[in-house]
Amino acid sequence: MSNPVGQAGDRHAMLHPELRAEHDGDAIIRNGQRLDHAEGASTPLHSQPEKQPRGARIHGSRPVDQAEAAARFIAAPQHEKMHDERLWDLRQKRDREMHGIPEWEELRSLASAIKEHTLTRLDQYLEQFEANARSNGITVHWARDAAEHNRIVHGILKDHGAKSLIKSKSMLTEECGFRAYMASVGIEVIETDLGERIQQLDNEDPSHVVVPAVHKLRTDVAEVFSKTLGTDPENSDVHYLAEAQRDATRPLILAADAGMTGCNFAVAETGTFVVCTNEGNADLSANVPKLHIASIGIEKVIPRLEHLAVFVRLLSRSALGSPMTQYTSHFRGPRVGGETHIVLVDNGRSERLGLSEFWTSLKCIRCGACMNTCPVYRRSGGLSYGATYSGPIGLIIDPTFNAKKYSNLPFASSLNGSCTNVCPVKINIHEQIYAWRRELVRRHEVPMAKKAAMKAAGELLSHPAAYRAAIDVADAALAHLPRFVIYNGLNAWGKHREVPHPPPQTFHSWHQANRGGAS
Amino acid sequence: MRIGLFVPCYIDAFFPAVGIATLELLERFGHEVVYPRDQTCCGQPMANSGFNAECAATEALFVRNFSGFDYIVAPSGSCVHHVRDNFDAIEQTPQVTEVRKRTYEIVEFLHDIQKVEALPWARFPHRVGLHNSCGTLRGLRHATASELHEPFFSKPLDLLSKVADIEFVTPARPDECCGFGGTFSVFEEVVSTKMGYDKVSDHASAGAEYIVSADTSCLMHQKGCAERIGVHMKFIHIAQILNGASS
Numbered sequence: 001m002s003n004p005v006g007q008a009g010d011r012h013a014m015l016h017p018e019l020r021a022e023h024d025g026d027a028i029i030r031n032g033q034r035l036d037h038a039e040g041a042s043t044p045l046h047s048q049p050e051k052q053p054r055g056a057r058i059h060g061s062r063p064v065d066q067a068e069a070a071a072r073f074i075a076a077p078q079h080e081k082m083h084d085e086r087l088w089d090l091r092q093k094r095d096r097e098m099h100g101i102p103e104w105e106e107l108r109s110l111a112s113a114i115k116e117h118t119l120t121r122l123d124q125y126l127e128q129f130e131a132n133a134r135s136n137g138i139t140v141h142w143a144r145d146a147a148e149h150n151r152i153v154h155g156i157l158k159d160h161g162a163k164s165l166i167k168s169k170s171m172l173t174e175e176c177g178f179r180a181y182m183a184s185v186g187i188e189v190i191e192t193d194l195g196e197r198i199q200q201l202d203n204e205d206p207s208h209v210v211v212p213a214v215h216k217l218r219t220d221v222a223e224v225f226s227k228t229l230g231t232d233p234e235n236s237d238v239h240y241l242a243e244a245q246r247d248a249t250r251p252l253i254l255a256a257d258a259g260m261t262g263c264n265f266a267v268a269e270t271g272t273f274v275v276c277t278n279e280g281n282a283d284l285s286a287n288v289p290k291l292h293i294a295s296i297g298i299e300k301v302i303p304r305l306e307h308l309a310v311f312v313r314l315l316s317r318s319a320l321g322s323p324m325t326q327y328t329s330h331f332r333g334p335r336v337g338g339e340t341h342i343v344l345v346d347n348g349r350s351e352r353l354g355l356s357e358f359w360t361s362l363k364c365i366r367c368g369a370c371m372n373t374c375p376v377y378r379r380s381g382g383l384s385y386g387a388t389y390s391g392p393i394g395l396i397i398d399p400t401f402n403a404k405k406y407s408n409l410p411f412a413s414s415l416n417g418s419c420t421n422v423c424p425v426k427i428n429i430h431e432q433i434y435a436w437r438r439e440l441v442r443r444h445e446v447p448m449a450k451k452a453a454m455k456a457a458g459e460l461l462s463h464p465a466a467y468r469a470a471i472d473v474a475d476a477a478l479a480h481l482p483r484f485v486i487y488n489g490l491n492a493w494g495k496h497r498e499v500p501h502p503p504p505q506t507f508h509s510w511h512q513a514n515r516g517g518a519s
Numbered sequence: 520m521r522i523g524l525f526v527p528c529y530i531d532a533f534f535p536a537v538g539i540a541t542l543e544l545l546e547r548f549g550h551e552v553v554y555p556r557d558q559t560c561c562g563q564p565m566a567n568s569g570f571n572a573e574c575a576a577t578e579a580l581f582v583r584n585f586s587g588f589d590y591i592v593a594p595s596g597s598c599v600h601h602v603r604d605n606f607d608a609i610e611q612t613p614q615v616t617e618v619r620k621r622t623y624e625i626v627e628f629l630h631d632i633q634k635v636e637a638l639p640w641a642r643f644p645h646r647v648g649l650h651n652s653c654g655t656l657r658g659l660r661h662a663t664a665s666e667l668h669e670p671f672f673s674k675p676l677d678l679l680s681k682v683a684d685i686e687f688v689t690p691a692r693p694d695e696c697c698g699f700g701g702t703f704s705v706f707e708e709v710v711s712t713k714m715g716y717d718k719v720s721d722h723a724s725a726g727a728e729y730i731v732s733a734d735t736s737c738l739m740h741q742k743g744c745a746e747r748i749g750v751h752m753k754f755i756h757i758a759q760i761l762n763g764a765s766s
Binding site: 070080098373379380415417450474505510 | 556557560576666668709710711712740743747
């Protein structure tokens, strides 16, 4: 165990000199620790590191049990507390940034309208983007689905005799199962985003679209690095770990045969594309090797460069509560002697565009604000969803990939609506969650027991006499039954909270006695 | 005015005092308050779980019970949110849409329709933390939501500030969901109760003696959570305070 708890002075001394601010008024201190998304938030509270809870158990296409995995996450209190507080901190930083922009709500409306305009003319803008990208010297490929994407990229790499590939974080490549595919064809992939690299070394999916290893304590990272990079398992100092990772990965980056990035925005009028990062890792991936391949979801296109300004103002403020990402890199075409390839990927997007209740989910710019604000996500961990996309946006996108497998996800929400309010492109996320529940019932993807219970409830609640008798029985039961009958495994209400105390009389009988019951 | 009083099932069974306070409060303002005795539920539990067809008969019963009133008033934000915004399992006849748009939650009725200026009978000498339920906050828009860039307003605080001697405390996360969420509270009970523990602990840290809300369902859940983890907290519906309850 590296450093004791509660000594903010020692902690400050440990910070790299460049990170020490003279007037550190913005720093949030909890339990004597500086809380910051980039570092330091995960200092363990006890000498024995708590074991990292793993994500949902996957059994083919059987429905993922998010509630079961969430319960295991909550059963690891250090992880749950750190995760909740770290993401809530991002939400608060986002609020502060929002209050600095008087026209914030107008910006959201504008961004939403630009996306709506583009998505309803997607074919035109994609063809314009393709034509302009080609005239910039980029080779453009089209992939119908994940498998075609992976084959195309493999083909490009094969043509160049490439055996190793450095890549920046891309949720689209996660969607495509890209790393697993590359492993199967013998190509080494090195993630250049630090969080994503941690997840790759731990053989685990990203748990968040922006901060992929946010569910890990730094003791978890120390364990992963000790096994994979040979670091000291007892040393969980963030700077030591970051340095060790850098030392191990830089040579691989410099020697890589090809580089790959995702894309945040593809501009139709210029044929250029933009990648936003905080680590500059996309620039390494794109600029170190001579071959650059970019995977781009077809919904990423925007009409003109002027529209980019709207999204760039919203993206990082919503995601991390910072005014801009550290790097906003524009890629126009290959350098002299190099090659740039783009793979435009559908993978279910056209089909989603045709769903009248759900098509606006394609407006998503993957900022993760809905995850940061979601009280269920913060307490469940992103891996509990067992899907590429977790949190509120995941609940409405994942079922489009596999309605059966992700049939439980739309129920992992209290429908509180905070996600909708933070969404920078104004997707009505919680209303779509509600609509997905209806859709899944329509498609018979909800357990029979739940259906039977709801049918019975509907019967009871539409028959006043039977209902009245049931209320009286329930009150009498709670008043007279012994505790062990009420608090057992079958009563989900009573497992972790007390049932209400029955009053001497119901409102109904009070009214009968005091207002004569006439109506 | 002739008002139909809707007392949702769990209030009828477990929190009759909330129904009584609502009725008495409306009577104080001179309204004729009618309690249709065949009422049961608004259909929300089934609809909230995706079973819209299963709640059609309950919605039809609700319309039969509550047609013909000037207003329908209920002490439950989430039920009113369902009736006003999601009540579409049955054909939307003029009778149905009329009932839907005349249905009000008690706070918004007092604030927007009654336009209450004074509550001379109300005195509550306690420190209270206000819980804006998600149904009232983001559904019915009782108050500013912290996520939005908009001028501050709060209908429940407007009303509570007319109560003598009341003192407000502000929790660290004022409008975070408490985890009730209707059927979510049983289908995802571990996450739901963890959210409840955090909510009542947050109010306790802020020094609240009472948590007050316009949603009895949230209070029922929070009370159960507080009792389980031993947080000493009292819970009261806003209608009870506005009607002059002293504790």
